[in-house]
Amino acid sequence: MSKFWSEAIKDLQPYVPGEQPKKDQIIKLNTNENPYPPSPRVIQTLKDYPAEKLRLYSDPDSTELKQTLSEHFNLPSDHVFVGNGSDEVLAHTFMAFFRHPEPLVMPSMTYSFYDVYCNLYDIEARHIPLGEDFRVNLEEYPSKNGGIIFANPNAPTGVAISLNEIEALLKRNTETVVVVDEAYVDFGADSAVSLIKSHPNLLVIQTLSKSRSLAGMRVGFALGQPELIAGLERVKNSFNSYPLDMLAIASASEAIRDQEYFEETVRKIIDDRDWTSTQLTSLGFRVLPSSTNFVFAEHKSATGTDLMQHLRNQNILVRHFSKPGIENFLRITIGTRSEMEALIQGLKSFPQLSC
Amino acid sequence: MSKFWSEAIKDLQPYVPGEQPKKDQIIKLNTNENPYPPSPRVIQTLKDYPAEKLRLYSDPDSTELKQTLSEHFNLPSDHVFVGNGSDEVLAHTFMAFFRHPEPLVMPSMTYSFYDVYCNLYDIEARHIPLGEDFRVNLEEYPSKNGGIIFANPNAPTGVAISLNEIEALLKRNTETVVVVDEAYVDFGADSAVSLIKSHPNLLVIQTLSKSRSLAGMRVGFALGQPELIAGLERVKNSFNSYPLDMLAIASASEAIRDQEYFEETVRKIIDDRDWTSTQLTSLGFRVLPSSTNFVFAEHKSATGTDLMQHLRNQNILVRHFSKPGIENFLRITIGTRSEMEALIQGLKSFPQLSC
Numbered sequence: 139m140s141k142f143w144s145e146a147i148k149d150l151q152p153y154v155p156g157e158q159p160k161k162d163q164i165i166k167l168n169t170n171e172n173p174y175p176p177s178p179r180v181i182q183t184l185k186d187y188p189a190e191k192l193r194l195y196s197d198p199d200s201t202e203l204k205q206t207l208s209e210h211f212n213l214p215s216d217h218v219f220v221g222n223g224s225d226e227v228l229a230h231t232f233m234a235f236f237r238h239p240e241p242l243v244m245p246s247m248t249y250s251f252y253d254v255y256c257n258l259y260d261i262e263a264r265h266i267p268l269g270e271d272f273r274v275n276l277e278e279y280p281s282k283n284g285g286i287i288f289a290n291p292n293a294p295t296g297v298a299i300s301l302n303e304i305e306a307l308l309k310r311n312t313e314t315v316v317v318v319d320e321a322y323v324d325f326g327a328d329s330a331v332s333l334i335k336s337h338p339n340l341l342v343i344q345t346l347s348k349s350r351s352l353a354g355m356r357v358g359f360a361l362g363q364p365e366l367i368a369g370l371e372r373v374k375n376s377f378n379s380y381p382l383d384m385l386a387i388a389s390a391s392e393a394i395r396d397q398e399y400f401e402e403t404v405r406k407i408i409d410d411r412d413w414t415s416t417q418l419t420s421l422g423f424r425v426l427p428s429s430t431n432f433v434f435a436e437h438k439s440a441t442g443t444d445l446m447q448h449l450r451n452q453n454i455l456v457r458h459f460s461k462p463g464i465e466n467f468l469r470i471t472i473g474t475r476s477e478m479e480a481l482i483q484g485l486k487s488f489p490q491l492s493c
Numbered sequence: 494m495s496k497f498w499s500e501a502i503k504d505l506q507p508y509v510p511g512e513q514p515k516k517d518q519i520i521k522l523n524t525n526e527n528p529y530p531p532s533p534r535v536i537q538t539l540k541d542y543p544a545e546k547l548r549l550y551s552d553p554d555s556t557e558l559k560q561t562l563s564e565h566f567n568l569p570s571d572h573v574f575v576g577n578g579s580d581e582v583l584a585h586t587f588m589a590f591f592r593h594p595e596p597l598v599m600p601s602m603t604y605s606f607y608d609v610y611c612n613l614y615d616i617e618a619r620h621i622p623l624g625e626d627f628r629v630n631l632e633e634y635p636s637k638n639g640g641i642i643f644a645n646p647n648a649p650t651g652v653a654i655s656l657n658e659i660e661a662l663l664k665r666n667t668e669t670v671v672v673v674d675e676a677y678v679d680f681g682a683d684s685a686v687s688l689i690k691s692h693p694n695l696l697v698i699q700t701l702s703k704s705r706s707l708a709g710m711r712v713g714f715a716l717g718q719p720e721l722i723a724g725l726e727r728v729k730n731s732f733n734s735y736p737l738d739m740l741a742i743a744s745a746s747e748a749i750r751d752q753e754y755f756e757e758t759v760r761k762i763i764d765d766r767d768w769t770s771t772q773l774t775s776l777g778f779r780v781l782p783s784s785t786n787f788v789f790a791e792h793k794s795a796t797g798t799d800l801m802q803h804l805r806n807q808n809i810l811v812r813h814f815s816k817p818g819i820e821n822f823l824r825i826t827i828g829t830r831s832e833m834e835a836l837i838q839g840l841k842s843f844p845q846l847s848c
Contacts, residue, residue: 140720142670142694143727144592152730155553166549175545184544184740190530192709192744194521195702198510222577225733233613237499258588258731315497339497347550354547354739365495372498375507376613378580384709385539385740389547 168455172351177396224345224358238284296428298327324349326429357390523810527706532751579700579713590670593639651783653682679704681784712745
């Protein structure tokens with residue numbers, strides 16, 4: 139604490155991201171990164187970029203990227219907002235729409251940054267418990283709210299809900315903003331983008347960090363009707379005129395354009411996720427049905443802490459949350475097939491699992 | 494306006510950055526960019542960067558860059574904060590230190606984004622008029638304040654004040670944070686960095702957009718004692734864990750390391766600024782003494798709007814502010830010598846100036 143800090147920041151409880159180890163020779167399955175490099179076309183774009191142009195400011199409107207996303211999603215470009223990672227897009231979203239007299243409603247278990255933003259912007263949150271099988275149960279979300287946010291598929295569970303469930307919510311909740319955070323949607327869930335045209339209060343947020351292999355480049359975006367996008371632009375232009383650098387705009391645009399590479403790498407990850415789930419099940423794990431690039435699994439007898447430590451001793455990193463109710467689950471990112479084979483071998487050497 | 498917007502964002506008055514024209518063949522002297530490309534070592538670093546690593550998240554602590562800045566300024570690395578351009582660093586600074594019961598004090602004429610941040614974070618501002626010759630007169634800053642911010646050299650005037658004046662302020666103002674925004678300091682003012690050791694409430698903010706030719710890469714930083722840096726980290730980690738992408742970290746670090754190129758390009762800009770000032774004076778302009786990479790000048794008879802338009806018709810962009818008291822000034826970025834020659838020629842063809 140410092141006497142120089144604004145009163146409100148003394149109570150902040152910052153988000154803690156997964157570890158980014160500096161050493162190599164680690165099998166890193168802890169932060170849901172894509173095991174495949176960015177598209178070769180992205181790498182070529184960066185190699186060919188006329189870096190002498192970096193003396194100039196980047197385009198404050200990121201026009202190339204907005205245009206590319208607009209074409210990709212078949213939405214007008216005034217339906218597109220971009221930011222420095224989907225975390226920045228989320229932060230601006232909380233500022234723009236959720237500082238409301240009624241509390242923001244969200245799942246009790248979801249991306250933990252949502253509570254951090256509430257804290258940052260002094261927003262009251264109301265948490266609705268997950269339903270059966272760790273599902274987000276939107277039918278229990280109260281009609282009196284200052285906005286609704288949930289991830290689909292949800293994190294850290296990996297479980298997706300259907301578009302029908304989201305549409306039903308949107309039909310009865312028309313007066314406040316509903317945000318669907320689709321960070322993982324490309325790995326097997328249905329996107330709510332198709333609902334934007336008929337729902338002016340729907341904002342869909344996605345990222346290039348997962349399915350487009352660009353976590354290190356920091357690009358996320360939001361899609362919604364122009365009045366929501368204009369609200370985000372007001373906040374963005376009161377915060378930082380140029381959130382995306384020139385190389386981020388160029389590489390993200392090319393990543394969106396290379397649909398073939400995207401589909402090929404996503405398919406491999408889905409295949410290896412299904413293989414991994416089968417293997418884990420046969421080792422005595424309960425594996426939640428995943429629509430993401432990770433699996434969330436608990437063993438019938440071994441504790442989450444012990445398993446995480448056992449893997450760590452073999453230089454395999456997975457993520458573990460000490461939150462009650464999920465303290466025995468591991469969140470395991472899907473890497474390459476050989477990485478997943480190493481994970482399974484690593485688990486097999488744990489006493490209770492070596493049968 | 495939209496019913497979906499948070500009440501507070503309805504009153505936001507976003508910052509309007511200088512124009513970034515999409516067409517080439519323009520002499521762009523309107524946004525204080527460096528006329529020289531980034532250091533050849535920076536360009537090489539980008540060409541050689543192993544872009545396949547972009548699938549991973551960037552280092553949330555930007556360790557390489559903090560370490561490089563730490564060595565450059567001879568300060569421990571816990572004295573360094575980095576962000577996505579100095580605008581983001583400023584935004585976090587307002588959030589962290591200036592939400593205070595007393596008003597924030599700043600010059601009546603300075604970087605106009607400060608008022609935008611006040612609006613964004615609901616901070617009351619008190620503006621102190623500039624003194625004689627457009628100087629920031631710190632001796633008139635009230636002892637009762639919720640913080641003090643000023644730019645040195647100031648913008649858009651280009652005028653610098655001395656370190657003695659800043660030190661005198663710090664000696665009498667010890668209970669709230671004093672921020673010196675040194676975006677342009679490398680072009681001829683004395684940096685307050687040397688005062689950090691003896692003043693725990695001093696935060697110095699700089700950018701790589703001007704003197705390091707990296708506007709398109711979006712990197713800024715703050716230097717101060719650890720309790721201020723820790724306050725900024727709390728806000729940053731409640732907003733976006735990874736504000737700098739991998740290429741921004743790598744290129745900014747290399748730009749700081751290439752001191753020789755930095756000195757050479759800064760020297761050329763200072764020489765051409767002095768040449769330009771002399772030329773403008775002989776054309777009947779009053780030119781404020783500049784310690785920046787721009788000059789702020791008004792003509793004895795021609796209006797600012799007319800001159801700006803006259804230059805624009807010749808594809809030369811300069812910046813003009815309609816604010817009362819400076820409405821006849823032009824803010825002219827120092828480009829290459831041939832660009833400045835074109836500017837002077839362009840002005841000479843204006844009726845009142847062609848003698």
